[in-house]
Amino acid sequence: MNVQEDKRRSGILLGADGNALVNLVVVNAVLFVLIKFIYVIYLLSDLNIDAFYSSVFSWFILPADIDKLAYRPWTIISFMFTHERVMHVIANMLWLWLFGYIMQDLTGNRKLVSVYVWGGVSGAFAFVLAHYIFPRLEADLAFASLLGANASVMAVAVATTTVSPDYRIFPMINGGIPLWILTSLYVIIDFATISVGNGAMYLAHFAGGALGFMFIYQMRRGRDWSLWLNNLFDWFDNLFNPEKPSRKKNNKDSFFYKVSGQPPFKKYPNITQQRIDQILDKINVEGYHMLTDEEKDILRRAANEDEL
Structure with missing residues (x-):
């Protein structure tokens, strides 16, 4: 990949x-x-x-x-x-x-x-x-x-x-x-x-x-x-395509513990091709700067796996 x-x-x-x-x-x-x-x-x-x-x-x-x-x-x-x-x-x-x-x-x-x-x-x-x-x-x-x-x-x-x-x-x-x-x-x-x-x-x-x-x-x-x-464009488009799924909200970083400051443990989701495709689609629609830290980290980890 x-x-x-x-x-x-x-x-x-x-x-x-x-x-x-x-x-x-x-x-x-x-x-x-x-x-x-x-x-x-x-x-x-x-x-x-x-x-x-x-x-x-x-x-x-x-x-x-x-x-x-x-x-x-x-x-x-x-x-x-x-x-x-x-x-x-x-x-x-x-x-x-x-x-x-x-x-x-x-x-x-x-x-x-x-x-x-x-x-x-x-x-x-x-x-x-x-x-x-x-x-x-x-x-x-x-x-x-x-x-x-x-x-x-x-x-x-x-x-x-x-x-x-x-x-x-x-x-x-x-x-x-x-x-x-x-x-x-x-x-x-x-x-x-x-x-x-x-x-x-x-x-x-x-x-x-x-x-x-x-x-x-x-x-x-x-x-x-x-x-x-x-x-407005999405609403108008959905009028003629009612089966089109609505856009999902961005997923935030998830932690095991809710504490102030830097959490002691951070959950890293498994990297799958489907997840990579979702992030790339988001870059295409909204731009790289709209990615969350989790999504950027997934891309970096995926790129590092390719180099190994």
Whole structure:
């Protein structure tokens, strides 16, 4: 039994069910194709293209005007999956794939969607608020709108870098490039592509990045902002799969005696392949840092047995 090989095999594969990164990319791609399909129908039907933007496209993007937003509250979520140009969606998905893949490797599979969604919501809040705070932006309130995954991807990029800024990519290039350098390059490119004078867009992207940092900052202090969203997804998933077993709570270290300080005897469970597989599945879903001391000790003992 080789623990390292089992760990690699148990990782989320490209086509595996529940791969958060693949699901995010698929949702963005499917919505882009759907919107373009409707656009082509308008073109072939000799309909007014302006009618497409007012009757269809505007119902997916986030309006800066709160009065319009009140009639389209779902756009707080839909805008972060909506793109108009091909290069816009391709660029965002490439950056999302790069940073999202690393984030899954570092934190598991259940943090990525939450960071993506919270980053987009933070960007939406900053975008709308900016148009009511700054007089120069208030003049554009009637027609200003926000679309694209930029704020969400910025949140994922900053969160991933906050977890491990010295994470190395492309190790064949002089030992690898630190992740913080790639993130700095991404931030420069992202802000450079924003239209000149669109200050609200800058604030939206900045808010997304700030959320990514705060997400990891709070997680390190034991406050997981992804819990309720993951629980909501699990509840929704179980509605359509009632036979799916509920997730079990983490097992704590068990002792023969309850005494203050270090206990005189500690119970060590037998190492079985089933137990190893359970721990590897937990690493895959929640990340190595969520293991208990007992589970880490089991992995170390299993690795030592392999070396003997």
